Amino acid sequence: MLARADLERLSEGQVVEPVELSLAEATALATTNLVTVQPGVGGWRVTAAHAVGAVRCGNLRVRVQPKVGTVQVLRLLARAHGIRGLRIDESLIEVHTDPELTVVLAALFAEEAATAMAAGPLRGYRTEDQTANVLRGRLRMREQELRRFGLPLPLEVTIDDWTADTTENRRIRAATRRLLNLPYLPAGVRARLLRTDRVLADVWAAPRGAVLPSWTSTRLNVRMHRLLLLSDLVLDQATVEHRIGDIEVHGFALSMSWLFERLVTQLLTENRGRLSLHAQRTFPLDTFGRLTIRPDLIFADRERVVAVADTKYKLMDDNGNIPNPDVYQLVTYCTRLGLAAGHLIYATDQPHRESFEIIGTGVQLGVHAVDLGRSVGEIEERVRQTLELILATQLPDSGHRPLSGG
Secondary structure, X not given: OEOHHHHHHEEOOOEEEEEOOOHHHHHHHHOOOOOEEEEEOOEEEEEOOOEEEEEEEOOXXXXXXXXXXXXXXXXXXXXHOOOOOOOOOOOOOOOOOOOOHHHHHHHHHHHHHHHHOOOOOOOEEEEEEEEEOOOOOEEOHHHHHHHHOOOOOOEEEEEEEEEOOOHHHHHHHHHHHHHHOOOXXXXXXXXXXXXXXXXXXXXXXXXXOOOOOOOOOOHHHHHHHHHHHHHXXXXXXXXXXXXXXXXXXXXXXXXXXXXXHHHHHHHHHHHOOOOEEEEOOOEEOOOOOOOEEOOOEEEEEOOEEEEEEEEEOOOOOOOOOOOHHHHHHHHHXXXXXXXXXXXXXXXXXXXXXXXXXXXXXXXXXXXXXXXOOOOHHHHHHHHHHHHHHHHHOOOOHHHOOEOOOO
16 A cells, blocks of 8 residues: 555656555545546555646645656747746756745745736726715716616715726736645745735625636736746646535646647637637537537638648557557547648657658658657757648648538
């Protein structure tokens, strides 16, 4: 029987058994999406498939480290959100040789917040409709008549307040509070996050589950751009925070499959030129629309599909062969979309320059490799080369199907 402490030292893709867990702990852990938990012989079988992060289920702590390293994952995550040139000073953010993703993210956010808000939080005008006993702002004549039936008070008004309670600051404070809820943050990082939260004390604190509006990049909020992008990064991720029975669950679980798809999509979008790029677009497969396909990536020239690709965060087999189901999937996509070529993009360091002619279909299958262990610059160049190869294999537009799916 493995010790429960072994769950704090898991690596991506690792399987451990048997592990001593209560039924309540196993149930709570299975809801985190960080690991899968199954009954085994003499205990529980815990599999760290392709998610990384750390969670706490009551008194149980589970941590999964990525294959490419925590700092590299954070660089890739930032790049996938459009943050360029992210530099992580490990001495500044006080990470050790085997840092936890949540700790690095929280420390980086705290440092950026301290820099961006050194002169205080960003202020701006917020337009709100209010009911007041004195005239402030603009009187809403229609609402006054419909709601007050000619009474002079109270007044229905619209006011423009110069305030720190802006959309940008609401997102920053929500991200700050989400990070503060993560378990096992170092005292120094937690103190800096609490300082940020105090600076934003006049900003509305969004309750759990609230949907915050997105922010818009302007010249007025330019000094907050990196912090706002980091806030998006925090708010968009799979923060785990719920209760299963008597067990409270807190933590952070990041799907590496999602990260790889998001990163490739972002980099392809930046290099697509005049083409449009559509992620996860659904097309009917049969005449009545009962069956559908949903390719990861579709390239279109105006209203014509010109290329299709799928991202795969999984390894080829020991002989460098690609899994048959991946081939079946792409052949179906190409047949449905009227394309002569399909493309698989794997997160692997195994180059695979061979293409496949699929018998009886007229479809050529291209396989491309993107090594996530490389520098961000090398990954950007590799994705750019992949896009060139994808577009070079396409036939003239006459054979392509419309983007509408008809």
